[in-house]
Structures are given as C-alpha cells and as structure tokens.
Amino acid sequence: QVQLVESGGGLVQAGDSLRLSCAASGRTFSSYAMAWFRQAPGKEREFVAAISRSGGRTYYADSMKGRFTISRDNAKDTVYLQMNSLKPEDTAVYYCAARRGIGVGVKNYEYELWGQGTQVTVSS
Numbered sequence: 001q002v003q004l005v006e007s008g009g010g011l012v013q014a015g016d017s018l019r020l021s022c023a024a025s026g027r028t029f030s031s032y033a034m035a036w037f038r039q040a041p042g043k044e045r046e047f048v049a050a051i052s053r054s055g056g057r058t059y060y061a062d063s064m065k066g067r068f069t070i071s072r073d074n075a076k077d078t079v080y081l082q083m084n085s086l087k088p089e090d091t092a093v094y095y096c097a098a099r100r101g102i103g104v105g106v107k108n109y110e111y112e113l114w115g116q117g118t119q120v121t122v123s124s
Contacts, residue, residue: 002026002113004096009118012086016122020081022096022115030054033104034072034079035111038092038120048094049081050104059106086122093117 008020022034035050049070050059058070067086072079079096097111105111 002029002032002098004098004113004115006096006115006118009120011121014087014122014124016086017084020094020118022079024077029077030074032098032100035097036081036094037097037108038094040092045108047106050106052104059104088122088124091120091122093119
C-alpha cells in the first residue's frame, strides 16, 4: 500500500503562506482519494480538505474555503495544501491521509493510510 510523508510545515507569522506537500510511494497513488486533516494538542482531529482520485472534485471545511487549496499531481505522486492568510488558530499538526474507495470522504475514520504529520505554527 501507499506510504505517505508530509513536509513543508514550519513557524510563520499571521498572514503568511505555506505550502504543504505529501509525497507518496507505491504504484497505486492514483487509486486513492486524498485528504488533509489537522489536530492541535488536546483537540479533536478535524477535516481540512479532500480531493478525488483524478483531482476533478475538491472539498473543504467551511473555515478553509477561500484560504486553502488542495491539489494533486498524480504524475509526481504528490498532494499539496496551499495555505494562505494563515491565522494563529491554524496552528496544528497537519496530516495527509489516503482512502482507497469509490469516492472521497470527510471523516477521519474513512481514511486507511496516514502520514506522520507536519507541524504548522502561526504566531500573532
């Protein structure tokens, strides 16, 4: 199965931008719908964005719409999360997840594979 490794997190100031990457290994990357979730210490893991196998459909949590953009490049086995206008409340560990099914999901239990996470810290 696919192995996922996130990168691109860091410490930034409010209003800055970051681009997270999730690199996948394996021959079947295009068979998986992909998603980003995030989790702050002591808080529940929450949905951020998801993208269908081909990239033809995308989904966002309401608070992310207009600021975050999910995309994928199946030729490079990579999914991205472009984050603009970052706010302190965006501070969390961001996880990449994969789901091998007929559609895309927005619940954490719908995803089979998870990366190790990358820390995003936004200071005010």
